[in-house]
Amino acid sequence: xxxxxxxxxxxxxxxxxxxxxxxxxxxxxxxxxxxxxxxxxxxxxxxxxxxxxxxxxxxxxxxxxxxxxxxxxxxxxxxxxxxxxxxxxxxxxxxxxxxxxxxxxxxxxxxxxxxxxxxxxxxxxxxxxxxxxxxxxxxxxxxxxxxxxxxxxxxxxxxxxxxxxxxxxxxxxxxxxxxxxxxxxxxxxxxxxxxxxxxxxxxxxxxxxxxxxxxxxxxxxxxxxxxxxxxxxxxxxxxxxxxxxxxxxxxxxxxxxxxxxxxxxxxxxxxxxxxxxxxxxxxxxxxxxxxxxxxxxxxxxxxxxxxxxxxxxxxxxxxxxxxxxxxxxxxxxxxxxxxxxxxxxxxxxxxxxxxxxxxxxxxxxxxxxxxxxxxxxxxxxxxxxxxxxxxxxxxxxxxxxxxxxxxxxxxxxxxxxxxxxxxxxxxxxxxxxxxxxxxxxxxxxxxxxxxxxxxxxxxxxxxxxxxxxxxxxxxxxxxxxxxxxxxxxxxxxxxxxxxxxxxxxxxxxxxxxxxxxxxxxxxxxxxxxxxxxxxxxxxxxxxxxxxxxxxxx
Amino acid sequence: xxxxxxxxxxxxxxxxxxxxxxxxxxxxxxxxxxxxxxxxxxxxxxxxxxxxxxxxxxxxxxxxxxxxxxxxxxxxxxxxxxxxxxxxxxxxxxxxxxxxxxxxxxxxxxxxxxxxxxxxxxxxxxxxxxxxxxxxxxxxxxxxxxxxxxxxxxxxxxxxxxxxxxxxxxxxxxxxxxxxxxxxxxxxxxxxxxxxxxxxxxxxxxxxxxxxxxxxxxxxxxxxxxxxxxxxxxxxxxxxxxxxxxxxxxxxxxxxxxxxxxxxxxxxxxxxxxxxxxxxxxxxxxxxxxxxxxxxxxxxxxxxxxxxxxxxxxxx
Numbered sequence: 001x002x003x004x005x006x007x008x009x010x011x012x013x014x015x016x017x018x019x020x021x022x023x024x025x026x027x028x029x030x031x032x033x034x035x036x037x038x039x040x041x042x043x044x045x046x047x048x049x050x051x052x053x054x055x056x057x058x059x060x061x062x063x064x065x066x067x068x069x070x071x072x073x074x075x076x077x078x079x080x081x082x083x084x085x086x087x088x089x090x091x092x093x094x095x096x097x098x099x100x101x102x103x104x105x106x107x108x109x110x111x112x113x114x115x116x117x118x119x120x121x122x123x124x125x126x127x128x129x130x131x132x133x134x135x136x137x138x139x140x141x142x143x144x145x146x147x148x149x150x151x152x153x154x155x156x157x158x159x160x161x162x163x164x165x166x167x168x169x170x171x172x173x174x175x176x177x178x179x180x181x182x183x184x185x186x187x188x189x190x191x192x193x194x195x196x197x198x199x200x201x202x203x204x205x206x207x208x209x210x211x212x213x214x215x216x217x218x219x220x221x222x223x224x225x226x227x228x229x230x231x232x233x234x235x236x237x238x239x240x241x242x243x244x245x246x247x248x249x250x251x252x253x254x255x256x257x258x259x260x261x262x263x264x265x266x267x268x269x270x271x272x273x274x275x276x277x278x279x280x281x282x283x284x285x286x287x288x289x290x291x292x293x294x295x296x297x298x299x300x301x302x303x304x305x306x307x308x309x310x311x312x313x314x315x316x317x318x319x320x321x322x323x324x325x326x327x328x329x330x331x332x333x334x335x336x337x338x339x340x341x342x343x344x345x346x347x348x349x350x351x352x353x354x355x356x357x358x359x360x361x362x363x364x365x366x367x368x369x370x371x372x373x374x375x376x377x378x379x380x381x382x383x384x385x386x387x388x389x390x391x392x393x394x395x396x397x398x399x400x401x402x403x404x405x406x407x408x409x410x411x412x413x414x415x416x417x418x419x420x421x422x423x424x425x426x427x428x429x430x431x432x433x434x435x436x437x438x439x440x441x442x443x444x445x446x447x448x449x450x451x452x453x454x455x456x457x458x459x460x461x462x463x464x465x466x467x468x469x470x471x472x473x474x475x476x477x478x479x480x481x482x483x484x485x486x487x488x489x490x491x492x493x494x495x496x497x498x499x500x501x502x503x504x505x506x507x508x509x510x511x512x513x514x515x516x517x518x519x520x521x522x523x524x525x526x527x528x529x530x531x532x533x534x535x536x537x538x539x540x541x542x543x544x545x546x547x548x549x550x551x552x553x
Numbered sequence: 554x555x556x557x558x559x560x561x562x563x564x565x566x567x568x569x570x571x572x573x574x575x576x577x578x579x580x581x582x583x584x585x586x587x588x589x590x591x592x593x594x595x596x597x598x599x600x601x602x603x604x605x606x607x608x609x610x611x612x613x614x615x616x617x618x619x620x621x622x623x624x625x626x627x628x629x630x631x632x633x634x635x636x637x638x639x640x641x642x643x644x645x646x647x648x649x650x651x652x653x654x655x656x657x658x659x660x661x662x663x664x665x666x667x668x669x670x671x672x673x674x675x676x677x678x679x680x681x682x683x684x685x686x687x688x689x690x691x692x693x694x695x696x697x698x699x700x701x702x703x704x705x706x707x708x709x710x711x712x713x714x715x716x717x718x719x720x721x722x723x724x725x726x727x728x729x730x731x732x733x734x735x736x737x738x739x740x741x742x743x744x745x746x747x748x749x750x751x752x753x754x755x756x757x758x759x760x761x762x763x764x765x766x767x768x769x770x771x772x773x774x775x776x777x778x779x780x781x782x783x784x785x786x787x788x789x790x791x792x793x794x795x796x797x798x799x800x801x802x803x804x805x806x807x808x809x810x811x812x813x814x815x816x817x818x819x820x821x822x823x824x825x826x827x828x829x830x831x832x833x834x835x836x837x838x839x840x841x842x843x844x845x846x847x848x849x850x851x852x853x854x855x856x857x858x859x860x861x862x863x864x865x866x867x868x869x
Contacts (some may be wrong), residue, residue: 231648256813266706269718
């Protein structure tokens with residue numbers, strides 16, 4: 001029923017393939033990860049991470065921003081990965097807005113719920129597109145319909161599964177009528193599915209919308225100057241920005257694909273690249289030590305986990321999953337793969353996703369144990385399960401260094417508790433097939449992923465994993481208790497009450513381990529040391545991140 | 554005679570392109586994975602959306618029909634549309650071809666000037682010069698271009714800041730500046746090979762009887778080198794230089810990726826990964842054409858260098 005869309009982690013595929021000679025660092029583990037399991041009391045699980053960097057004060061003519069590959073489209077309907085999201089969230093705005101701490105705020109519109117099945121959006125006065133035309137309810141209805149209609153081949157159609165109708169109900173009002181209460185839709189409308197496009201411009205461009213040939217028409221503080229295949233996306237300040245409180249300092253931002261970790265690193269060191277949210281940079285410690293670069297860590301929203309795809313065999317047994325989880329050396333993964341830029345997990349959710357009901361989430365999270373290594377306990381569980389000597393098969397790719405490193409950690413863990421491991425290695429390009437095709441998963445008990453939801457809510461990712469029929473529920477996992485909690489949360493209006501339900505579901509999932517979390521990556525922001533003001537949290541993926549970016553005085 | 558030679562080569566080019574396009578199309582078709590993965594971003598799309606995408610890109614048509622769609626378009630000057638960028642392949646190629654052309658040309662000039670120059674000098678001057686050139690070329694020949702790229706970036710971009718570390722330039726001077734390190738990285742190992750072959754060819758010619766005779770007749774050294782040694786050594790030197798330059802076209806992909814240049818090679822790799830068939834086809838054909846043209850130029854050069862060689866007949 002609740003088939004939520006999912007997000008395959010091409011991010012995992014993006015991890016450095018090149019020979020990282022530059023990375024020959026000392027392997028120092030930096031950052032908050034070293035905190036381990038000591039946190040007690042009311043310390044926020046993301047303490048020590050920064051949401052934003054101090055606002056810039058000086059004008060800057062141009063900044064080059066690196067993404068791991070070139071931007072392929074600027075159409076929010078087909079945006080799912082770091083490069084596209086980085087470019088679109090810079091220039092386009094959604095109905096609601098995800099603040100750097102993950103909280104939902106009014107965006108182009110405010111929202112009210114006259115009844116649990118009605119969402120009424122009122123456009124803010126004076127909201128205009130780059131070309132000066134006002135944003136009308138017709139634009140909103142068109143933009144949402146376009147996302148919802150399967151004939152357009154968009155990625156987010158299923159987000160609207162509970163929507164009965166979307167109608168203009170006033171000169172600045174749009175009403176969404178639902179078939180049943182759905183408080184997850186608000187989060188989606190603060191993300192790619194909620195981006196508002198100009199109806200006339202989009203219709204005029206047709207299939208070309210969002211391509212280098214067609215361009216885009218949005219409302220944000222930066223407007224598209226050029227989108228040339230290969231040369232990257234160039235955005236310049238929108239002089240007619242409707243929100244006069246925002247005055248961008250950087251006149252031009254060029255978003256450029258830099259697939260190679262060595263060129264990214266040397267680019268940052270020489271100033272050819274001035275900023276990036278590069279994920280999983282293996283040269284993190286080298287850049288941290290450079291005086292030319294400032295590295296910030298903000299709350300992340302992605303989870304690094306082992307996908308359990310086995311419907312039978314040892315991993316289908318919860319005791320074996322628990323044993324494997326207890327035997328896993330997560331600190332090793334955090335220091336070798338993430339160079340310290342990740343937290344030890346307690347739940348499947350990254351604590352950076354606590355965008356609402358934060359104190360409820362924090363308290364529940366604090367009560368949950370850190371998933372640290374305990375070999376003795378793990379061996380006991382394997383004995384109880386009676387599976388010693390049995391084999392599990394893991395999918396991996398020796399071309400993806402981080403994936404193979406983590407698979408190696410699982411191999412070590414399994415062997416330490418008396419399980420055998422068979423590896424099935426595929427090429428980097430074909431790793432995606434484990435997510436795509438049941439045939440590729442045949443005989444595979446698990447594989448590594450880095451996965452995130454569309455907005456700051458632990459349920460955004462969990463629901464894709466555990467709900468019956470959900471898009472990432474590869475092993476037909478079904479725990480009626482977790483399903484019921486999530487269903488109930490989806491229809492619960494109060495933020496704290498909803499958070500309490502989701503927290504319970506997460507606590508159950510942390511015991512039942514539908515997937516086994518490995519690490520909770522923080523969001524790493526690289527900035528030239530003469531720049532400041534970019535958003536440091538993962539919400540850059542969904543909301544403007546350069547409004548305060550500028551030079552230091 | 555010359556015209557028939559050219560026509561024959563053009564016909565060969567057309568045949569090569571046709572066969573190459575079929576082989577490339579076929580191998581990409583057989584390779585695992587589907588462009589749908591790139592199109593859907595790996596998200597589980599409802600069957601309706603998938604069907605729309607399949608129809609739009611003829612993904613369900615049988616192999617030969619798909620190939621025919623492409624060939625028919627190509628014959629009409631339409632190389633198709635990139636699946637990931639939704640733009641004409643010819644536009645995409647045009648925006649990148651000059652980067653690769655500039656890079657290969659720059660590297661070729663380096664190879665021709667330094668490689669051949671070094672070979673001549675060490676061929677004619679046995680002793681210290683020769684030994685040190687031998688050691689140097691042995692070293693550089695062993696360095697693959699991606700390692701050279703990293704070392705060059707580290708040294709000349711990060712430490713000394715003489716050259717930019719990555720990206721394309723804007724304007725001629727800046728282009729040259731941006732392409733210098735990549736061109737050196739690309740040229741380095743081939744340069745060593747050319748230098749060594751040149752050296753051997755020069756040695757061989759210098760030891761031959763007619764040269765010895767010329768020496769005994771007291772012909773001045775300059776004339777001796779130019780007319781009796783170089784002229785005869787030119788054919789093997791041209792051959793090795795031609796082969797090396799043609800191979801640069803393929804190796805350029807590695808260097809382009811290392812320096813984040815918007816060239817055809819790095820784009821070809823990227824397109825092959827996302828199974829963007831039309832782009833892979835388009836770029837491959839450009840590369841095959843370039844390869845054939847370079848070889849043609851070499852053949853014509855043979856005829857110019859050695860009147861005994863008729864155009865179209867390989868020398869020695």
